[in-house]
Amino acid sequence: MNPFAYSKPADVSAAIHLSGPATRFIAGGTNLLDLMKENVARPEHLIDITGLPLKDVTETASGGLLIGALVSNADLAWHPLIEQRYPLLSQAVLAGASPQLRNMASTGGNLLQRTRCYYFYDTKVPCNKREPGTGCPAKDGVNRIHAILGASDQCVATHPSDMCVALAALEAVVHVQGRGGLRTIEFADFHRLPGDTPERDNLLADDELITGIELPAESFAGHSNYLKIRDRASYAFALVSVAAALEMDGGVIGKARIALGGVAHKPWRDKAVEQLLVGKPATREHFAAAADAMLADAQPLAHNAFKVKLARRAIIRALSDAAVGGAAQ
Structure with a gap:
C-alpha cells in the first residue's frame, strides 16, 4: 500500500473542493481498502466523507424515496x-456480502464497486481495466465467472x-x-x-460525489x-442474479422489469424484452420466451457457457415467483 494523505471534510462542498484525479472518496471502504492493499488502487489522497449529512432516507414530492x-x-x-x-x-x-460488511458498506459506495475478476486483482498479470492497453488474459484464461453479455x-x-x-x-x-x-x-x-x-466503470467525473x-x-x-x-450461500458473488418486477392486472402483466447480475460489465436490462411480456398472461411459456430473447445475443467464453442455461432458468423462476407475489431469499 502506498502512502497517502487523509482529510475529513465537514460538508459536501469542502469534500468536492479537495477532489481530483489522484484522490478517492472513502466511506465504509469495503472495496476500496481491498484494492489499496492489493496495489490495484493507489490514491494519493483519501477524502473521508463519513461526516457528511447524507445518512437519511426521505420521501420525495413525487411519492418516491431519496436515499442518502x-x-x-x-440500514437500507x-x-x-x-x-x-x-x-x-x-x-x-440482504443477498449481498455478509452482515459485517453490510454494516460498513455505504449505499453510494455500492455503486462504485469494481469487478471481482481474478486478473484485475492480480498485479503480476496484464489487465486492460487496471492498465489500459496491456491485454485481457481472462478471455483465454479461467473465465467461469465472466461476462456472457455486453463484453x-x-x-x-x-x-x-x-x-x-x-x-x-x-429505474x-x-x-x-x-x-x-x-x-x-x-x-x-x-x-x-x-x-x-x-x-x-461509470460516468462520474473525478470531482463528482x-x-x-x-x-x-x-x-x-x-x-x-x-x-x-x-x-x-454465504458471502459469494452471483454467478447469475435476476431482479424481476411485475405490475399485474389479474393474471395479465401490465408492466415488466427484468435486470440481470453476474452476466455483464453492468446490470443488464433490455426494455424491448420487457415489452414482450406486457399484455400477456403470466405463464411459464411467456416467461421462457422472454428469457430466450434476453439471452439471444449471449457470447459465452470457454468456461462459462453454463451461465446461459442458468440465466434462462433463473429468469423464468424469478418472474414466476414475482407473478405470485415474490419469494423470500
Whole structure:
C-alpha cells in the first residue's frame, strides 16, 4: 500500500473542493481498502466523507424515496419504507456480502464497486481495466465467472453488486454533485459497458460525489423477486442474479422489469424484452420466451457457457415467483 494523505471534510462542498484525479472518496471502504492493499488502487489522497449529512432516507414530492449516499447497506435493507415499498431492493441488499460488511458498506459506495475478476486483482498479470492497453488474459484464461453479455475484446469482467441489479430494475436515479454543480444520472446510464475503455466503470467525473439515490414512486411492491444463484450461500458473488418486477392486472402483466447480475460489465436490462411480456398472461411459456430473447445475443467464453442455461432458468423462476407475489431469499 502506498502512502497517502487523509482529510475529513465537514460538508459536501469542502469534500468536492479537495477532489481530483489522484484522490478517492472513502466511506465504509469495503472495496476500496481491498484494492489499496492489493496495489490495484493507489490514491494519493483519501477524502473521508463519513461526516457528511447524507445518512437519511426521505420521501420525495413525487411519492418516491431519496436515499442518502451514506446510508449503510444494513440500514437500507431493514428500513421500514424500503421493506414496505421496495422489497425487491431489500432482498437484493440482504443477498449481498455478509452482515459485517453490510454494516460498513455505504449505499453510494455500492455503486462504485469494481469487478471481482481474478486478473484485475492480480498485479503480476496484464489487465486492460487496471492498465489500459496491456491485454485481457481472462478471455483465454479461467473465465467461469465472466461476462456472457455486453463484453468487448478489451474486457470480459462483470459487475459484482446485488443492490445495483435491483436499482436497475426499479429505474433509480443517481444524484451527484461536483464543481460544476448538481446533476442526476439515470441508473441505466450510470455504469458503462467496457468497449475500448474498460478502465472507466461509470460516468462520474473525478470531482463528482454521489449524494443520493432516488427511487421512483412505482415500486412493484406486490410482485417482485430477487433471485441470486451462487456457488455457496454465504458471502459469494452471483454467478447469475435476476431482479424481476411485475405490475399485474389479474393474471395479465401490465408492466415488466427484468435486470440481470453476474452476466455483464453492468446490470443488464433490455426494455424491448420487457415489452414482450406486457399484455400477456403470466405463464411459464411467456416467461421462457422472454428469457430466450434476453439471452439471444449471449457470447459465452470457454468456461462459462453454463451461465446461459442458468440465466434462462433463473429468469423464468424469478418472474414466476414475482407473478405470485415474490419469494423470500
